[in-house]
Amino acid sequence: MSLLKGIRSEVQHMIEAMYAVTNIDFTIVDENLYRIAATNNLKYSVGKKAPFHSAFHHCIETGKQIFIEDARSSPICLDCANKVNCSELSELCIPIHYNDNIIGVLGMCAFNERAKDNLINNRDSYARFEKQLSSIISTILGEKEYGMMLEYKSLELMTLINSLNEGIIILNHNKEVITINNYIIDKLGLDINQIPPIYNILPDKIFKKLIENNFKGEIGPVKLGGFEFIINSSPILIKDKKQGVVLVLSDFRKMKESVLKSNLSKDIITFDDIIGESEVLLEARRQAIQVAGKDVSVLLFGESGTGKEVFARAIHTASCRKDNVFMAINCGAIPENLIESELFGYEKGSFTGANRTGKVGKFEASKDGTLFLDEIGDLPYSMQVNLLRALEEKEITRVGGNEPIKVNPRIISATNKDLANMVAQHLFREDLFYRLNIIPIHIPPLRERGFDVIILARYFLRYFSEVYDKNLDGFTAECEQLLLQYNYPGNIRELKNLIEYAVIFEENSLVSLETIKSKIGFKKERLNNLSLAELTKAYEKSVIENELQLAGECLDAKRDVARKLGISIATLYRKLED
Numbered sequence: 138m139s140l141l142k143g144i145r146s147e148v149q150h151m152i153e154a155m156y157a158v159t160n161i162d163f164t165i166v167d168e169n170l171y172r173i174a175a176t177n178n179l180k181y182s183v184g185k186k187a188p189f190h191s192a193f194h195h196c197i198e199t200g201k202q203i204f205i206e207d208a209r210s211s212p213i214c215l216d217c218a219n220k221v222n223c224s225e226l227s228e229l230c231i232p233i234h235y236n237d238n239i240i241g242v243l244g245m246c247a248f249n250e251r252a253k254d255n256l257i258n259n260r261d262s263y264a265r266f267e268k269q270l271s272s273i274i275s276t277i278l279g280e281k282e283y284g285m286m287l288e289y290k291s292l293e294l295m296t297l298i299n300s301l302n303e304g305i306i307i308l309n310h311n312k313e314v315i316t317i318n319n320y321i322i323d324k325l326g327l328d329i330n331q332i333p334p335i336y337n338i339l340p341d342k343i344f345k346k347l348i349e350n351n352f353k354g355e356i357g358p359v360k361l362g363g364f365e366f367i368i369n370s371s372p373i374l375i376k377d378k379k380q381g382v383v384l385v386l387s388d389f390r391k392m393k394e395s396v397l398k399s400n401l402s403k404d405i406i407t408f409d410d411i412i413g414e415s416e417v418l419l420e421a422r423r424q425a426i427q428v429a430g431k432d433v434s435v436l437l438f439g440e441s442g443t444g445k446e447v448f449a450r451a452i453h454t455a456s457c458r459k460d461n462v463f464m465a466i467n468c469g470a471i472p473e474n475l476i477e478s479e480l481f482g483y484e485k486g487s488f489t490g491a492n493r494t495g496k497v498g499k500f501e502a503s504k505d506g507t508l509f510l511d512e513i514g515d516l517p518y519s520m521q522v523n524l525l526r527a528l529e530e531k532e533i534t535r536v537g538g539n540e541p542i543k544v545n546p547r548i549i550s551a552t553n554k555d556l557a558n559m560v561a562q563h564l565f566r567e568d569l570f571y572r573l574n575i576i577p578i579h580i581p582p583l584r585e586r587g588f589d590v591i592i593l594a595r596y597f598l599r600y601f602s603e604v605y606d607k608n609l610d611g612f613t614a615e616c617e618q619l620l621l622q623y624n625y626p627g628n629i630r631e632l633k634n635l636i637e638y639a640v641i642f643e644e645n646s647l648v649s650l651e652t653i654k655s656k657i658g659f660k661k662e663r664l665n666n667l668s669l670a671e672l673t674k675a676y677e678k679s680v681i682e683n684e685l686q687l688a689g690e691c692l693d694a695k696r697d698v699a700r701k702l703g704i705s706i707a708t709l710y711r712k713l714e715d
């Protein structure tokens with residue numbers, strides 16, 4: 138469609154006004170010579186084509202203004218297809234430009250002598266005037282196109298907003314609802330033709346907090362129409378002035394379920410997943426099963442890698458909180474300055490590097506679930522009092538905030554340190570120790586579990602054979618003998634890593650002594666004939682490797698090991714590569 142056709146009624150009005158003033162007919166044709174608008178004598182021809190080789194045609198072809206003083210003698214009219222029937226006496230044609238293209242012609246046509254004289258005598262001023270008109274037309278077109286673009290964009294935005302699985306409510310500066318999406322209309326059962334004012338949608342207290350105080354951030358869960366929502370509010374700022382608010386309402390139940398799902402899909406652990414038949418392990422298991430159903434704090438203590446987290450998860454699964462989240466936090470792996478915000482969350486902008494909308498802490502996120510405080514012995518002394526207060530008062534305050542938030546997670550803590558001894562040395566608060574240590578359960582080291590080593594080794598062998606698609610039937614007798622003799626400073630984690638290694642490198646159908654030895658015994662054999670410098674290097678490397686075996690292989694663990702050994706992380710990597 139020609140652009141001019143889209144603004145036909147606007148230009149028709151315009152030329153009618155011009156005709157009333159000048160008494161000279163006006164007409165507009167598009168780039169295909171179709172007459173879009175016309176006055177008086179030419180009105181009949183609207184919608185028809187202007188003649189081929191006419192002044193309009195020339196004007197489009199050349200892009201130049203054309204003035205015909207006398208139509209009968211003008212050379213321009215000689216070839217005109219309407220030459221015989223034409224009743225125009227003189228004519229002034231100006232091309233209409235839009236975006237550097239000629240999109241039509243604006244013409245003034247005189248049909249009587251008076252109009253002809255008028256046109257001839259004022260030729261220059263009419264030419265200027267027509268030029269102005271043509272530029273007004275292109276401005277109208279520009280606005281029309283911009284309006285269409287805006288309309289399209291707003292449709293695009295509305296489609297997007299309506300396709301979201303979250304509620305969106307947009308308020309203007311008068312706090313009136315100007316946009317509300319289908320999700321929230323359906324969820325709250327609202328009438329699209331009669332959207333209630335926002336203060337009737339939100340509870341009074343929430344409305345005040347979200348809207349009245351320039352609030353930016355998250356609030357909730359808020360109960361609306363039988364559902365619970367987390368509401369995120371962001372002001373719309375234009376030149377630093379608040380012009381409205383966007384509220385995003387997320388279904389709290391779904392959020393919880395997705396956290397649970399991601400938690401559970403990898404981590405539903407029951408007491409049946411705790412492999413082993415030794416009396417010491419069965420005793421720990423019995424105690425854990427006994428306390429799982431009671432909502433008390435449990436302290437799991439034992440060496441690193443003995444399965445404390447596995448026990449914590451099994452307790453959670455067997456507890457009445459199993460349908461809520463299990464959250465773990467490693468108190469030793471988080472830098473001291475971040476631990477408070479990790480545990481209790483923070484309000485927006487409360488410290489440099491903080492997320493702009495604030496963050497929910499582990500306590501809040503696990504409020505009806507289980508919070509596993511791993512490596513509790515590494516919790517900075519200054520934080521211990523805050524933790525105690527949260528446990529005693531069952532409420533927390535986000536960093537930078539001042540509103541108390543109710544929380545009530547079940548606490549399971551774990552440590553590989555002698556906490557009682559730390560209390561004696563004033564490294565751990567006595568009051569916190571008693572609060573956590575209501576039910577202590579000792580998780581025995583692997584070297585005390587006897588034949589469990591073989592049971593676990595066979596279990597891991599089956600598991601990793603499947604993972605790495607290998608056909609391994611078991612271990613040779615000497616290999617099992619070595620597995621039983623080894624003392625596993627890294628406990629089950631070390632055994633698991635050892636078997637994974639063996640599954641990858643073993644080329645026979647039974648895991649051989651050599652394969653296992655190459656992982657746990659290789660250092661001694663290679664140390665012969667080395668210089669002192671080489672021995673030092675090898676020793677340093679083995680110290681780091683042993684530490685990593687205990688701490689794990691992730692970056693945080695490497696940082697911890699580097700800190701513990703008093704070297705930088707870069708030095709740690711270098712020494713491992715040497």
Ligand SMILES: Nc1ncnc2c1ncn2[C@@H]1O[C@H](COP(=O)(O)OP(=O)(O)OP(=O)(O)O)[C@@H](O)[C@H]1O
Nearest residue numbers: 410411412440441442443444445446447553629630
């Ligand atoms: N009895 C068990 N049966 C099967 N796998 C186990 C058992 N105990 C521990 N594991 C496995 O051993 C690894 C270490 O266990 P876990 O992380 O629970 O130990 P931890 O005592 O919490 O260690 P850390 O003190 O270093 O945090 C995990 O991969 C876990 O799945």
